[in-house]
Amino acid sequence: xxxxxxxxxxxxxxxxxxxxxxxxxxxxxxxxxxxxxxxxxxxxxxxxxxxxxxxxxxxxxxxxxxxxxxxxxxxxxxxxxxxxxxxxxxxxxxxxxxxxxxxxxxxxxxxxxxxxxxxxxxxxxxxxxxxxxxxxxxxxxxxxxxxxxxxxxxxxxxxxxxxxxxxxxxxxxxxxxxxxxxxxxxxxxxxxxxxxxxxxxxxxxxxxxxxxxxxxxxxxxxxxxxxxxxxxxxxxxxxxxxxxxxxxxxxxxxxxxxxxxxxxxxxxxxxxxxxxxxxxxxxxxxxxxxxxxxxxxxxxxxxxxxxxxxxxxxxxxxxxxxxxxxxxxxxxxxxxxxxxx
Amino acid sequence: xxxxxxxxxxxxxxxxxxxxxxxxxxxxxxxxxxxxxxxxxxxxxxxxxxxxxxxxxxxxxxxxxxxxxxxxxxxxxxxxxxxxxxxxxxxxxxxxxxxxxxxxxxxxxxxxxxxxxxxxxxxxxxxxxxxxxxxxxxxxxxxxxxxxxxxxxxxxxxxxxxxxxxxxxxxxxxxxxxxxxxxxxxxxxxxxxxxxxxxxxxxxxxxxxxxxxxxxxxxxxxxxxxxxxxxxxxxxxxxxxxxxxxxxxxxxxxxxxxxxxxxxxxxxxxxxxxxxxxxxxxxxxxxxxxxxxxxxxxxxxxxxxxxxxxxxxxxxxxxxxxxxxxxxxxxxxxxxxxxxx
DNA sequence: TTGAAAGCGATACCAC
DNA sequence: GTGGTATCGCTTTCAA
Numbered sequence: 275x276x277x278x279x280x281x282x283x284x285x286x287x288x289x290x291x292x293x294x295x296x297x298x299x300x301x302x303x304x305x306x307x308x309x310x311x312x313x314x315x316x317x318x319x320x321x322x323x324x325x326x327x328x329x330x331x332x333x334x335x336x337x338x339x340x341x342x343x344x345x346x347x348x349x350x351x352x353x354x355x356x357x358x359x360x361x362x363x364x365x366x367x368x369x370x371x372x373x374x375x376x377x378x379x380x381x382x383x384x385x386x387x388x389x390x391x392x393x394x395x396x397x398x399x400x401x402x403x404x405x406x407x408x409x410x411x412x413x414x415x416x417x418x419x420x421x422x423x424x425x426x427x428x429x430x431x432x433x434x435x436x437x438x439x440x441x442x443x444x445x446x447x448x449x450x451x452x453x454x455x456x457x458x459x460x461x462x463x464x465x466x467x468x469x470x471x472x473x474x475x476x477x478x479x480x481x482x483x484x485x486x487x488x489x490x491x492x493x494x495x496x497x498x499x500x501x502x503x504x505x506x507x508x509x510x511x512x513x514x515x516x517x518x519x520x521x522x523x524x525x526x527x528x529x530x531x532x533x534x535x536x537x538x539x540x541x542x543x544x545x546x547x548x549x550x551x552x553x554x555x556x557x558x559x560x561x562x563x564x565x566x567x568x569x570x571x572x573x574x575x576x577x578x579x580x581x582x583x584x585x586x587x588x589x590x591x592x593x594x595x596x597x598x599x600x601x602x603x604x605x606x607x608x609x610x611x612x613x614x615x
Numbered sequence: 616x617x618x619x620x621x622x623x624x625x626x627x628x629x630x631x632x633x634x635x636x637x638x639x640x641x642x643x644x645x646x647x648x649x650x651x652x653x654x655x656x657x658x659x660x661x662x663x664x665x666x667x668x669x670x671x672x673x674x675x676x677x678x679x680x681x682x683x684x685x686x687x688x689x690x691x692x693x694x695x696x697x698x699x700x701x702x703x704x705x706x707x708x709x710x711x712x713x714x715x716x717x718x719x720x721x722x723x724x725x726x727x728x729x730x731x732x733x734x735x736x737x738x739x740x741x742x743x744x745x746x747x748x749x750x751x752x753x754x755x756x757x758x759x760x761x762x763x764x765x766x767x768x769x770x771x772x773x774x775x776x777x778x779x780x781x782x783x784x785x786x787x788x789x790x791x792x793x794x795x796x797x798x799x800x801x802x803x804x805x806x807x808x809x810x811x812x813x814x815x816x817x818x819x820x821x822x823x824x825x826x827x828x829x830x831x832x833x834x835x836x837x838x839x840x841x842x843x844x845x846x847x848x849x850x851x852x853x854x855x856x857x858x859x860x861x862x863x864x865x866x867x868x869x870x871x872x873x874x875x876x877x878x879x880x881x882x883x884x885x886x887x888x889x890x891x892x893x894x895x896x897x898x899x900x901x902x903x904x905x906x907x908x909x910x911x912x913x914x915x916x917x918x919x920x921x922x923x924x925x926x927x928x929x930x931x932x933x934x935x936x937x938x939x940x941x942x943x944x945x946x947x948x949x950x951x952x953x954x955x956x
Numbered sequence: 957t958t959g960a961a962a963g964c965g966a967t968a969c970c971a972c
Numbered sequence: 973g974t975g976g977t978a979t980c981g982c983t984t985t986c987a988a
C-alpha cells in the first residue's frame with residue numbers, strides 16, 4: 275500500500291490539515307514547515323489516492339461541458355456515445371457531462387458557444403471547434419480564466435489546452451493511398467470530394483493522400499475537386515456535374531461527409547465500374563462498404579475520442595491540475611466489408 | 616446525486632449495517648425486513664457508489680492472478696503491457712496483478728499452473744489457456760471454489776467464466792481473405808503455416824480464410840499446410856522444404872507465430888514475388904510489413920485485451936459479483952505498411 | 957436479529 | 973499559522 279497524508283503528518287509532527295495545505299500550495303503555512311513537509315512527502319514517495327480524493331470531491335461535483343458542431347452531421351453520434359459511456363462510468367465519481375450542439379463552422383457561432391460554456395461554470399471543457407485565429411483567441415482567454423480545455427477530434431494548437439484527443443488526418447490520407455496502391459494497378463483519374471476547404475482535417479487527408487500516391491509512384495491525376503459542405507444534396511448535384519463533365523473519372527476520394535450524395539450520383543451516372551474510398555463510418559458509409567459500392571473507408575475511433583476526452587479531463591481535474599497529459603492520437607482504422615460490421 | 620445506503624436506511628427505519636447485510640445477501644436479517652429493504656432499494660433505484668466501495672475495500676486488497684503461455688512467444692508482450700496499464704491505473708484502488716508465465720500448450724502444464732494459482736488466494740484470475748476437456752474441467756472446479764475467472768485471448772467455454780476478452784478468430788480469417796481478394800486477381804497457390812493444429816484460434820483463422828475465399832469465388836488451392844509450433848527455426852526449415860517441393864506456391868498464409876522463420880525462408884528460396892499475409896504484430900512482423908515483405912497483417916488489440924480483462928474482473932469484484940459482464944470482442948484491425956507504425 | 961461506531965484517504969472549515 | 977473534526981459512501985466488527 276502506498277503512503278497516505280496521515281503518515282506524512284505523523285512523520286512531520288503536524289496535522290493532516292497542514293499537510294494537505296502544503297500539498298495543494300495553499301497559503302497559511304510557515305515556509306520552513308512547508309519545505310520540510312514537501313521534503314518528507316517526496317522522500318516517502320507520496321501519491322494521492324484517487325478513491326479518497328474522488329469521495330471527498332463529491333462535495334464539489336465535477337461538471338464537464340462539451341461543444342460539438344454535430345447538427346446535421348451523423349459522424350458525431352459515436353463521439354457522443356463515447357461521452358455518454360464516460361459519464362456513465364464516472365457518475366459514481368460525481369461527474370456529469372453536458373453537450374452543446376451547434377451547426378456548421380462559422381467562427382462567430384463557435385466563439386459565442388464557447389463563451390457561453392465558459393460562463394456556465396463548468397469544471398472543464400471538451401471542445402470540437404475550428405482553428406481559425408479568432409476562435410483560437412477565444413479559447414485562449416477561456417483557458418486563462420482557469421477553465422481547462424481538451425480539444426477533441428480537431429486540434430486548437432497554441433492555446434494552452436491540456437491535450438488533444440483525435441486522429442492523425444495526414445496519416446489517414448497516406449494510408450488510403452497505400453491501400454489503393456495495393457488494390458488498383460490501372461492509371462487513376464480522381465475526383466476529390468472534400469467537406470470544406472476551410473477545415474484543416476479535410477485538407478490534411480487530401481495532402482496525405484497525394485503524398486502517399488506520389489511516394490508509390492502511382493499514375494494518377496486529380497481531375498476535379500469539390501466541396502460537399504457536409505450536405506448530401508450538395509454532394510449529389512456537384513458530383514453529377516463533375517461526372518458528366520469528366521468522363522474518364524474512375525476513382526472518387528471522399529474526404530469527409532457527403533458520402534451518401536456521392537454514391538447516389540455514381541449509381542445514377544456511372545452504374546458500373548468506379549473505385550470509391552471514404553473516411554469514417556456513418557450508417558450510410560457502412561451500408562455502401564458492405565454492399566461493395568465503396569472499396570474501403572478509413573476510420574478514427576470516434577467513440578474512443580469521446581470517452582478519452584472526458585477521461586483525460588477528469589484525471590487532470592482529480593489529480594490537482596498538476597501536469598498536462600499526453601495527447602491521445604486515435605488509430606488509423608481500415609474498414610472493408612468484412613470487418614465493418 | 617444517486618441514492619445512498621444511508622438514505623435507504625433512514626427510509627426503512629433501520630441501520631446502515633442492516634441495509635448492507637441485505638444488499639449483500641448476508642444472513643442475520645429477518646426475512647420480512649430484508650424484503651422490505653430490498654423493495655425500497657429497488658424503488659429508490661439504488662446503485663452502490665464505486666468510490667466508497669473501493670475505499671472501504673482497501674482493507675481487503677484485491678489481487679489478480681494471470682496465466683500466460685508466453686515463454687518464447689513475443690505476442691504476449693502487448694497483453695502484458697495491458698495488464699500493467701490496468702494495474703497502474705487501479706493501484707490506488709488496492710489492486711495488484713501477478714503474472715504466471717508458462718511455456719507451450721501441454722494440458723498438464725496448464726492444469727498444474729491453474730491449480731497453483733487457485734491455491735494462492737487470488738481474488739480472481741485471468742487465464743489464457745487451451746480448451747481441451749481436461750483443462751476445461753480444471754477451470755470449472757476452480758470457479759466452483761468461488762474464484763471468478765476471465766478468459767483472455769482464447770475462450771474456455773462452458774466453465775462458468777464471467778466473460779471472454781479476445782478476438783473473433785474466424786472473422787480475422789474472413790477479413791484476410793477479403794483483403795486478398797481486393798488486392799490480387801491471379802490464381803493463388805497457397806501455403807498455410809499454422810502455429811499448432813491443436814489450438815482453436817489458429818484453426819478458426821484458417822477456416823475463416825477459406826470460407827472468405829470461397830465466398831468471393833476465388834481461384835485458389837491450398838497446396839500445403841505445416842505447423843510452426845511457435846518456433847521460427849521450425850518454421851524456417853519446414854517452409855524451405857515446402858517451397859522446394861511445390862514450386863508454384865505464390866502466397867503464404869501465416870496463421871500464428873513463426874513469421875520471422877517463414878519470411879527468412881522466402882527470402883532465401885524465392886527472392887522475388889510472393890504474397891505473404893500474417894496475423895498480429897510482433898516486432899519482426901512490423902518490420903516485414905514495413906519493408907513490404909508481408910502484404911498485410913490482421914491484428915487483435917492485444918494491449919486492450921490485457922487491460923480489459925483486469926478491468927472487467929475488477930468491476931465484477933467491486934460491484935459485488937452481482938452479474939456477469941458481456942464478452943469483449945476486440946476489433947479486427949488491418950495493418951499495412953502505412954498504418955503499422 | 958439488529959444497531960452503533962470505527963475506519964478507508966482526502967478535504968474543507970471552524971477554532972484556537 | 974496550525975490543529976481538530978466532520979464529511980464523502982461503504983464495509984466490518986463489536987455490542988446489545
